[in-house]
Amino acid sequence: MNEKSLRFALKHLCYAVSMLVLFTLQTTPGLFELWGVKPILVVPFAVCIAALEGEFIGGLYGALAGLLCDLAGSWVFGFHAILCLCCNVAVGLAAIYLVRRSLGSVMLLSLGVLLLTQLLGYFFHYAIWGYEGVSLILWRHTLPAIAYSVLATLPLYYYTAWLEAKFPQQD
Amino acid sequence: MKEFLHSKKLKILIVLLVFLFAFMLRAVWTGGSATLLGQAVSLVTTPLQKASAAVSRFVDEKLGSHLRIDEILAENEQLKAENQQLTEQLVDYERVLLENEHYQEFLGIKEENPDFDFTSAMVIGRDPGSRFGSFTIDQGTLGGVALHDPVITAEGLVGMVTEVGANYAKVTTILDVASSVGAYDARTRDTGILTGDVALAEEGLCKLTYLEKTSGVTAGDLIVTSGEGGIYPKELVLGEVLEVGQESHGISLYAVVRPAVDLGQVKDVLVITSFYGQAGEAENE
Numbered sequence: 001m002n003e004k005s006l007r008f009a010l011k012h013l014c015y016a017v018s019m020l021v022l023f024t025l026q027t028t029p030g031l032f033e034l035w036g037v038k039p040i041l042v043v044p045f046a047v048c049i050a051a052l053e054g055e056f057i058g059g060l061y062g063a064l065a066g067l068l069c070d071l072a073g074s075w076v077f078g079f080h081a082i083l084c085l086c087c088n089v090a091v092g093l094a095a096i097y098l099v100r101r102s103l104g105s106v107m108l109l110s111l112g113v114l115l116l117t118q119l120l121g122y123f124f125h126y127a128i129w130g131y132e133g134v135s136l137i138l139w140r141h142t143l144p145a146i147a148y149s150v151l152a153t154l155p156l157y158y159y160t161a162w163l164e165a166k167f168p169q170q171d
Numbered sequence: 172m173k174e175f176l177h178s179k180k181l182k183i184l185i186v187l188l189v190f191l192f193a194f195m196l197r198a199v200w201t202g203g204s205a206t207l208l209g210q211a212v213s214l215v216t217t218p219l220q221k222a223s224a225a226v227s228r229f230v231d232e233k234l235g236s237h238l239r240i241d242e243i244l245a246e247n248e249q250l251k252a253e254n255q256q257l258t259e260q261l262v263d264y265e266r267v268l269l270e271n272e273h274y275q276e277f278l279g280i281k282e283e284n285p286d287f288d289f290t291s292a293m294v295i296g297r298d299p300g301s302r303f304g305s306f307t308i309d310q311g312t313l314g315g316v317a318l319h320d321p322v323i324t325a326e327g328l329v330g331m332v333t334e335v336g337a338n339y340a341k342v343t344t345i346l347d348v349a350s351s352v353g354a355y356d357a358r359t360r361d362t363g364i365l366t367g368d369v370a371l372a373e374e375g376l377c378k379l380t381y382l383e384k385t386s387g388v389t390a391g392d393l394i395v396t397s398g399e400g401g402i403y404p405k406e407l408v409l410g411e412v413l414e415v416g417q418e419s420h421g422i423s424l425y426a427v428v429r430p431a432v433d434l435g436q437v438k439d440v441l442v443i444t445s446f447y448g449q450a451g452e453a454e455n456e
Contacts, residue, residue, distance in 0.1 A: 029227060059187075081191045
């Protein structure tokens with residue numbers, strides 16, 4: 001294995017381990033909980049990877065992040081995985097062709113992905129069934145969780161950028 | 172962009188998408204059984220979650236009291252108020268005695284129900300997307316847990332297993348709007364259905380619906396499971412009635428019930444893996 005391949009393997013090992021650690025942190029009872037709201041960490045992390053690594057790698061990590069979300073929650077298994085895969089491919093392409101790779105643009109892209117995945121989740125899981133007072137869930141849980149998760153993108157972006165710089169692919 | 176649309180990478184992503192879609196269809200088809208992919212991922216994640224939950228609990232127990240002094244002072248005030256309330260309730264001696272008998276019955280539930288088989292489990296994960304206190308436990312089919320097994324604590328019923336993998340299970344609590352538990356008032360024997368309500372769930376409460384208009388249910392009554400349907404055993408404590416009101420359609424009454432278990436804070440649970448009268452038991456024998 002040459003040095004370039006080793007760097008590539010180490011970087012992706014770091015990404016995968018970080019994803020698992022973030023998943024563990026986001027599901028640990030009580031951790032990071034503010035007024036009953038917990039942040040989603042794996043989705044913004046996958047968005048950061050997509051923005052820095054491009055559509056293919058981004059899509060793969062998006063699928064992994066989605067699978068972890070499906071595993072933790074009471075969603076239909078695969079729902080978030082499919083959504084996050086598609087969204088992260090779009091994020092990767094946007095980062096290449098449309099927007100400059102900066103903290104601001106990544107936070108906006110993260111907001112877009114979180115809004116799409118969480119609002120669709122809210123729609124299919126709660127709104128569609130017509131439970132009484134269901135909009136309370138949207139205002140008190142879904143939207144605050146999205147806002148909290150977008151804030152979490154800030155450290156995750158710097159962490160991902162640091163990892164990418166630590167294992168450069170160009171000699 | 173054109174390059175990507177004709178690349179091998181796009182084909183790989185499409186194949187992955189098709190696989191995920193197939194897994195999703197299978198998950199819908201099989202209901203609460205975990206998919207192979209889910210089980211594979213959980214093999215890695217469950218031990219991590221278990222370790223993290225244990226560390227979190229240790230830190231919470233050791234440092235929590237120092238970090239949450241305001242919360243403890245507020246809790247102390249609340250406990251004082253509750254103590255005052257309880258003292259006033261002692262005046263109604265007969266009623267308290269009756270309730271006490273019900274609690275005694277519950278505490279002796281294991282002795283009275285030797286048919287119960289338990290598996291103890293630890294809460295290892297709470298999803299940020301969970302709105303009704305649902306959680307993941309560290310026991311699955313390998314520990315004898317099956318789909319729709321009731322989950323309890325010493326205080327009362329928590330909910331039901333709604334998804335089970337080899338080494339984990341997901342529990343839906345009685346706060347969930349999709350939950351329905353056959354129940355009755357231990358004092359008056361009036362029956363109803365205990366279900367979740369979006370607004371009440373915000374305060375950790377649930378709703379006993381379909382009470383007859385002539386029902387004598389009043390605040391302070393104890394609500395227990397009726398055992399109808401064979402999903403839950405009979406006479407598990409559900410909670411205490413806080414208030415009674417009339418439904419908007421005017422046909423029946425409802426009661427707001429405070430669950431006996433603090434569902435947002437529960438850390439250890441018991442899964443009832445078998446009990447007399449359990450649905451499907453006759454077929455299994």
